[in-house]
Amino acid sequence: MVSGTVVDVSPERYDTVRLGMNNALAGTTVGLLTMIPKAIGMAVAIVLSLFAPRLGGAAMGMRGRGGRRYQDDRPDELRVPGTPFVLDGDDGTSFDCYLRGEMRGGAIRLGDRVEVRGRIDPRSRVLQVGELVNARTGATTRGYVDPSARMPGVRLAVQAVVLLVLVLALLTMCGMV
Numbered sequence: 001m002v003s004g005t006v007v008d009v010s011p012e013r014y015d016t017v018r019l020g021m022n023n024a025l026a027g028t029t030v031g032l033l034t035m036i037p038k039a040i041g042m043a044v045a046i047v048l049s050l051f052a053p054r055l056g057g058a059a060m061g062m063r064g065r066g067g068r069r070y071q072d073d074r075p076d077e078l079r080v081p082g083t084p085f086v087l088d089g090d091d092g093t094s095f096d097c098y099l100r101g102e103m104r105g106g107a108i109r110l111g112d113r114v115e116v117r118g119r120i121d122p123r124s125r126v127l128q129v130g131e132l133v134n135a136r137t138g139a140t141t142r143g144y145v146d147p148s149a150r151m152p153g154v155r156l157a158v159q160a161v162v163l164l165v166l167v168l169a170l171l172t173m174c175g176m177v
Contacts, residue, residue: 002095002127003135006112008086014079015100017149023076025159032166078149083108087116087127099129101143106134108141 080101085108087095097116099108108114113135118128132141 002087002089002116004087004089004095004114004116006085006108006110006114007088007094009108009110010084012081012083014081017078017080017152018076019078019148019152020076022148022152022156022159025156025163029159029163029166032163032170035170078146080145080149082143087114095127096125097127097129099132099141099143101145104142104144106132106137106139106141108132112136 082098082100083103084096084098087097089095095116097118115133115135116127116129117132118130120127129143133139134141
């Protein structure tokens, strides 16, 4: 935690997070996970059409929304706002700070006395702000980042592993491995 005074607030800037590959893997994973229930539904529809001809057309209509894909609902990229500012600490140290996300709870103003919680990025030496508390008003400001834009690399790796496990499980079930 660092206490100090805000001495400079730069204009908000935007980082672009690309989600195309995450969306593609998510769509493929959903398709594989729903393959067996869809096949069971089709088998039930065929059996119903054989034994109850009046229900044949209705049973074939049980397919749902068909053709709608998971990734069509999600954007391929998101713009995440961020606010850079400079904080002069009570001990005389100056910190370059960055609050990533849409500000929730309050604003950052020049001359505010604040307490900042966060971590210093070892590469850029910038204090990545987790939360900022205004000493005068008591308002707590946090940055909100859309969940799909958080750690896209980690999500991509996890989705790839899940997809690989699903493919191996399906190949094993089919007797190919």
